[in-house]
Amino acid sequence: MDKPLYIDKRLSVPPHAIETTAIRASGPGGQSVNKTNSAVQLRCDLNSFHIPETYRRRIARFRDGRITEEGVIVIKAQNHRSQARNLEDAIRRLQSLLRKAIHVDPVRIKTRASYSSQQRAVKKSKRRSEIKGLRGKVKDW
Incomplete structure (x- = not known):
């Protein structure tokens, strides 16, 4: 890897911080x-x-098992048969992990239900109440 890995506008990982090693894959083959x-x-x-x-x-x-206490991210990629594709997969997963780790959900702005929607809900509730009330036993007069 000879160029930085861009995560977002403020964060990029320089090539010297990433170390890759070819290892034997586990499983059938x-x-x-x-x-x-x-x-x-x-x-x-x-x-x-x-x-x-x-x-x-x-x-x-x-909280992710791939990040050690010392601040080192370890990713093992062995899904593909070629080393080059596994390297691309590992880099893509590192990018995804860092994006997920630094992401902050926007603050939710509380909203109120409109007056008409409240009236519709009350009307619907009363109608359901009437329907359920009619399900009772029939009284003899």
Whole structure:
């Protein structure tokens, strides 16, 4: 990787912070599984480059088993048969993880129901009450 990985406008991961290693994939694969290093382990050290403090706090609070206590993100990609595709997958997953970790939902603005919608709800409720009231036993006069 020779160019920075852009997460958003304020955060990009420089190439020196990302370390990739080719490892053997687990699972089925026949005879070649024991001799090819097609899986990729990606390690991103969040302490080796500048991150805005608000982002650093959000990432630290983000509960994910791939982020260690020391601030290193470890991702293992082994879904594809080729090492190049596994590397692309690992980088895409790192990008996705960081975007999810720094995302903040916008503050919800409370709204009131309109007067007419309240009246419709009351009318509907009264109608349902009448219908259910008619389901009782019939009285003999």
